[in-house]
Amino acid sequence: MSDKSRKSPRRTPIWQAIATALRGDISEGRYTTGAKLPTEAALATRFGVNRHTVRHALSALADEGLVRARRGAGVFVMARPTEYPIGRRVRFHENLLAAGRRPEKRVLHIETRAATQGEAAALDLATGDAVCAYHGLSFADEQPIALFQSLFPVGRLIGIEAALADHRSVTRALAEVGVADYTRLSTRLTAVAADATQALHLHVTEGAPLLRSSGVNADPDGRPVEFGRTWFAGDRVTLTLEV
Known part of the structure; x- marks a missing residue:
C-alpha cells in the first residue's frame, strides 16, 4: 500500500482545541464567573491562529452557556462549575x-x-x-x-x-x-x-x-x-x- 493510499489520522479542528482549552481555564478557575476573557487579538496570539478561528471557538462556548459577548465590552464568563x-x-x-x-x-x-x-x-x-x-x-x-x-x-x-x-x-x-x-x-x-x-x-x-x-x-x-x-x-x- 502506497503512502498516498493510507488514510491520514483524523485531526481535531483548531477552533475545537481552543474551545477545550478555554473550558479548562474556566473549570479550573483561571477565569471566574463575571470575569472578562482576553480579547480576540490576545487569544489569537496565544494560540497562534487568526481572529476568525478564535471567534468560532468563543461562539461554541456561548452556545453552551459558558460565556456571553457584550457589544463593545468583550466576552465574559457566565458559569462556574x-x-x-x-x-x-x-x-x-x-x-x-x-x-x-x-x-x-x-x-x-x-x-x-x-x-x-x-x-x-x-x-x-x-x-x-x-x-x-x-x-x-x-x-x-x-x-x-x-x-x-x-x-x-x-x-x-x-x-x-x-x-x-x-x-x-x-x-x-x-x-x-x-x-x-x-x-x-x-x-x-x-x-x-x-x-x-x-x-x-x-x-x-x-x-x-x-x-x-x-x-x-x-x-x-x-x-x-x-x-x-x-x-x-x-x-x-x-x-x-x-x-
Whole structure:
C-alpha cells in the first residue's frame, strides 16, 4: 500500500482545541464567573491562529452557556462549575444550595415498566419485576447540568409513581411512601461521550465529555429503594467524594 493510499489520522479542528482549552481555564478557575476573557487579538496570539478561528471557538462556548459577548465590552464568563459532593447522603437540592446555586428539576417522563436484568440486580428484584422509571433534567441557576434516570421498586414502594409526579423531589416522594431516610450503598463513576439526545438536553455538542454516576440508595434496613444513573455535563460540575 502506497503512502498516498493510507488514510491520514483524523485531526481535531483548531477552533475545537481552543474551545477545550478555554473550558479548562474556566473549570479550573483561571477565569471566574463575571470575569472578562482576553480579547480576540490576545487569544489569537496565544494560540497562534487568526481572529476568525478564535471567534468560532468563543461562539461554541456561548452556545453552551459558558460565556456571553457584550457589544463593545468583550466576552465574559457566565458559569462556574458546580461543586457536587457524592457520599453516603446524596441530596440534589441540598447539595446545590450548599454550593450557592439555585436548584431546579424538570420532569421529562415517568413510567412503570419491567426491570432489565441489571436493574433488577441493583434493586434486589427478579428480572421483569415492575419498576417506576423517573427521567428528568437538573438545573443550577437555570443552566442544565445533568440528565438523570431513577428507578424505584414498585412492589416495595406502593404509590411511588404518583408521589414523584406530585413532588418531583425524590426525598419527598420516598418520604410519602414510607421511606423517611435513605443512604448511598454504592457509587460508580464513568466518563462517557454525549449522544445526540443528551447533547440536546444539556446544551452541549454531540460527543462532549459527560461524567456518568451510577448509584444505589437503601432504606435504614438496607433494602435498595432507588437505582439512579446521572449524566453530568463534564465542564459544569465538579464531583467531590465524601468519606
